[in-house]
Amino acid sequence: MLTLYGGVKTRASLPRWYMEEKAITYNLIELNRQESENLQADFLAINPFGKLPVLIDSSIIMPNGEPLKLFESGAILLYLAEQYSDDIKTTENKALTSQWLQFVNSTLSIALLVPSHREKEFPRLMRALDHQIKIDQPLVGNLWGAADCAIQAYLAYLPLLFPHVDLDPYPSIQATIESVVRRPAYRKAMGWGQLEMSP
Known part of the structure; x- marks a missing residue:
């Protein structure tokens, strides 16, 4: 399962748009940056930089036993294109x-x-x-x-x-x-x- 962390006026709109266009199933969790929800300990454990977006892919388990966590919209888009779509074939x-x-x-x-x-x-x-x-x-x-x-x-x-x-x-x-x-x-x-x- 894919989970996208985003918020108003963040680049989370890019991977979200991509997933909507490609009919990729995902959960969306929106954080309120005005209330510093992205700087709370539970989110900093996901992305220590406190930035949005973040994508978690629970189908991929890393050596430390945790799911794959990606930040940076470009890295997320490239991952989605490679793993969940058919627009990167070569x-x-x-x-x-x-x-x-x-x-x-x-x-x-x-x-x-x-x-x-x-x-x-x-x-x-x-x-x-x-x-x-x-x-x-x-x-x-x-x-x-x-x-x-x-x-x-x-x-x-x-x-x-x-x-x-x-x-x-x-x-x-x-x-x-x-x-x-x-x-x-x-x-x-x-x-x-x-x-x-x-x-």
């Missing part, structure tokens, strides 16, 4: 998926979220990314997968976090965002409910 696909996950969690997230990088790096990366993505063409292989989940989730954050940013120069990115926010599994993972409800 060494090449694993390598490319890992590449995109690391790009998202380092290069892209820094360009988006660190103000000193946003002005210089953001436009350059967005121009390059706009040429890389296509709505109906997965980044890796021929199935929507972990790489698409990570990239698309970050792009969909843009209008929420930076509504003043002009996305007109990036038509492929705009189209991707519009497509993503209509996906029922994405809306469920984000807690938005039905399509007619505004995010």
